[in-house]
Amino acid sequence: MASQTEPEIVLYDLACKKNTCFSLVVWRIRLMLNYKKIPYRTIFLEFPDIEPTLKGLGLVPLESSKGKYTVPAIHHVPTNTYLIDSVPIAEFLESTYPKPSLPLTSEFGSQIQEQLVPVIGSSLQTSVLARELPILNPRSQEHFRRTYEPLVGHPLEELIHKEEEAWTSVDKETRAVGELMLKNRAEGPFVLGERPSMTDFFIVGLIQCVRVVDEGVFQRLTKYPGFGEIYEACLPFMEKKD
Incomplete structure (x- = not known):
């Protein structure tokens, strides 16, 4: 294994003007790395650079991503292993770094995530x-618009006009x-009680x-209820954001 002062993981993340992680999916893996205290460094990529960069590493997107290259991706330096997508990455990290353990799935956790x-x-x-547009750099802004505006059928800025109605409808x-x-809660501050699970990181990645x-x-x-409490419980695993 590499020295603890050297990164064992290179984490590929999405760039933004704030020079910090904001991708909800990457945060799941970042929280896991921080929780397990695995030394890592981050390479931030603009949206248009994700596919050519990950292709250049020999990675192939999963069928579940419909052929799209996405972050997170990692390079495990000690074994020269490259992985893409949060699920196989989490499974690899849990098997390679089993302590402290992190439950990746649970019946109760799945129930929460599905709801x-x-x-x-x-x-x-x-x-x-x-x-999100203003925190992206110009090249990523253009890519973001091209990707999402056809899905919503209008300029992204117009979504805000529907904001109050949307929140009220699911209050x-x-x-x-x-x-x-x-x-x-009586057993501990996390979804399953005393110790965190990937469901906590799923929730907190979204909130962060x-x-x-x-x-x-x-x-x-x-x-x-719940959102702030789970977020606060995971704050110790959020100190490294870049």
Whole structure:
């Protein structure tokens, strides 16, 4: 193994003007690296540079990503292993660095994630997508518009006009899934109780993405039960952001 003073992992992440991680998916892996105290360094890529860079490393996108190259990707230096996509990366890290252990899946965690995605997907889309543009560098802004504006059918800035309606429509459901996150609160601060799991990192990656994009939306989201509590519990694993 490499010396603890040298990075064992090179993490490929998405660049932004704030020079910090804001990708919700990359944050899941970053939280895991920080939790396990695995030494790593980050290479930030602009949107248009992700595909040529990862292709150049010999990586092939998974079928689940429909042929698209995405971050996170990693290079495990000691074994010269390259991986793409958060799920196989998490599995590799857990098997290679088993202590401290991190449950990658659980029945209860899956229940929360399945409820969380559709509930807050629409509300955060209206709040975050348009506000994300200003934190991107110009080349990534152009790529972002080309990718997402055909999906929503209008300029991204217009999403904000639907913001209040979107949040109101899922208010009860957002509160319910947040309360579900607190089910094991008596046993500890995390979703499963005493120790974190990938479900915590799934939730916190989403929240931290929101926070980097817009503090006001972050405050709005974390006023719901569960969201703020899980976020605060994971703060010790968020010190390294770049």
